[in-house]
Amino acid sequence: MRIASVLQSSSIKQAQNIALDNNVSSIGLSLLHDIYANNYGWLVKLLNKKLSCQHSAADLAQETFLKLLHKNNHIGIIEPRAYLTTIAHGLMVSLIRRRELEKTYLAALANIPVAEQPSAEARLITLETLVQLDAMLDGMPPKVRKAYLLLQLEGLSYAEIANQLGVTSRSVTNYIAKAALHCAIFKQHLSN
Amino acid sequence: MLKPSQAMVAASQWYAKLASGEANERDYAAWQSWKDASSKHAQAWQQLEEINQQFQQLPPKVGLTTLQKPAPPRRQALKQLAVMFSVGTASWYTYQEQPWRELLADYKTAVGETREIQLADGTQLYLNTNTTINVLYNNQQRQVELIEGEVLIKTGHQDTAQRNFTVKTQYGLVTALGTHFSVRNFADYTKASLFEGQIKVEPESNLGQNIVLNAGESINFTSTQLSRPEKARLTDAAWSKGILVAYAMPLAQFLAELSRYRPGLLRCDPAVAKLEISGSFPTQDTDAVLETLTNTLPVRIHTIMGYWTTIQAS
Incomplete structure (x- = not known):
């Protein structure tokens, strides 16, 4: 309960700051306020049903409204619930993917000797890097992805990669260029 | 989707050429003059270098196994959701050597929780956040086994049987010779601090x-x-009163300490890592502490997904 109320108060402050930063008009702000007041409870209920976890549901609902705040034009929102559901759905999928990466990462750690286990802090930092990289790699064709990972993480030569994938070295060069471009586009997209 | 600029396409091709390891002097010279020809070229190249650095942050071996499997289609991911949540917490334990040790432990605090315990002989124990201990008292000894976290101890003085009081961690044994001390477990070592009396390590x-x-x-x-x-x-023991004390502490270290008291991830942008901070901060309301930081330092807070917080330069 306490956590929820702290979150709520801090995000209201955050909301006001974001609203100021983005020059949200007073009409826009009061509209937002209405959307929040009329739909927050509904959204938490909906997420709670899907996630069967109250804290995650409240967190995701807050996150959804913060995303909404970052949109420039709130006046065009006619169906707030459809709009909110779309945002919340995207966030939920990211959350699931994050959990899955976490699971795979922990399983990988199980093969490492106890003495070499990273600290809890190092684990979280690695997980975060994995989440970011995974998002960047999303949508890459499988062979391109594989070639790129073998280069970045194993440091294999193009001939070795070609051998593993059963393609020519020239194709590997192509794959790597494609992968680099894919990542560059992703980064560009992020910064805009 | 954005359309890639010509500079981005060219940078990617240069990247593929140079990463092959088969580029010669002439290739490098040609690449250099391409890069120098325009700031757009240099920028596009810089971006690829940053991506490379991100990969280098991953520890060896872990990256490939984890990233090799692409994300499943969205609908399938949603189906797995309920399952994920029910096993989420438990899976954190699987990598640990002996999970049952924690599950069967005598006393345990959650993240953000501190707790005071009085033992039969008058000894006072303070458990810091995220701490697990076992207490073993018998005719021969008084022992606290610190499995995880940090414990502060004020030993009782009315032990007629003159049993030793010890704290055991995975790295060794701390024996109290009548006193006030703390023991903290780090990932790869244990720290013992003494405030009164003597201890043997x-x-x-x-x-x-x-x-x-x-x-x-x-x-x-x-x-x-x-x-x-x-x-x-x-002041290293001030946590037992719910206070985190910092004297000219680098921000990165401060946030690492603070993150012990809050669930989720708290990161520090390297650009502000060395800013120094002094003061006493309540560990019970870490959100308020972060808020204070934005008033006293040139930083801002960036939160994603509710539990993934980064402190950045403002």
Whole structure:
């Protein structure tokens, strides 16, 4: 309960700051306020049903409204619930993917000797890097992805990669260029 | 989707060429003059370098196994959702050596929780956030086994049987000689700090090699080695009163300490990592502490997914 109320108060402050930063008009702000007041409870209920976890549901609902705040034009929102559901759905999928990466990462750690286990802090930092990289790699064709990972993480030569994938070295060069471009586009997209 | 610029396409091709390891002097010279020809070229190249650096942050071996499997289609992901949540917490334990030790432990605090316990002989124990201990009292000994976290101890003085009071960690044994001290478990060592009286510290695999600390000293030890004693500060035990004290502490270290008291991830942008901070902060309301930071330092808070917070330059 306490956590929820702290979150709520801090995000209201955050909301006001974001609203100021983005020059949200007073009409826009009061509209937002209405959307929040009329739909927050509904959204938490909906997420709670899907996630069967109250804290995650409240967190995701807050996150959804913060995303909404970052949109420039709130006046065009006619169906707030459809709009909110779309945002919340995207966030939920990211959350699931994050959990899955976490699971795979922990399983990988199980093969490492106890003495070499990273600290809890190092684990979280690695997980975060994995989440970011995974998002960047999303949508890459499988062979391109594989070639790129073998280069970045194993440091294999193009001939070795070609051998593993059963393609020519020239194709590997192509794959790597494609992968680099894919990542560059992703980064560009992020910064805009 | 954005359309890639010509500079981005060219940069990617240069990247593929140079990464092959087969580029010669002439290739490098040509690449250099391409890069120097326009700031757009240099920028596009810089971006690829940053991506490379991100990959280098991953520890070896872990990256490939984890990233090799692409994300499943969205609908399938949603189906798995309920399952994920029900096993989410438990899976954190699977990598641990002996999960049952934690599950069967005598006393445990959650992240953000501190707790005071009084033992039968009058000894007072303070458990810091995210701490797990076992208490073993019998006719021969009084022992606290610190499995995870940090514990502060004020030993009772009414022990008629004159049993030793010890704290055991995976790295060794700390024996109290009537006193007030704390023991904290780090990932790869244990730290013992002494505020009153004396303690004896013995590394696990070398119990003959020991050192006796005097009041005001602290020491780090692994199962084979002891560090040189350093000065212990009483403020290091202020957490037992719910306070985190910092004296000109680098922001990165401050946030690492603060993150012990809050669930989720708290990161520090390297650009502000060295800013120094001083003061006393309540560990019970870490959100408020972060808010304070934005008032006193040129930083801002960026939160994603509710539990993933980064402190950035403002």
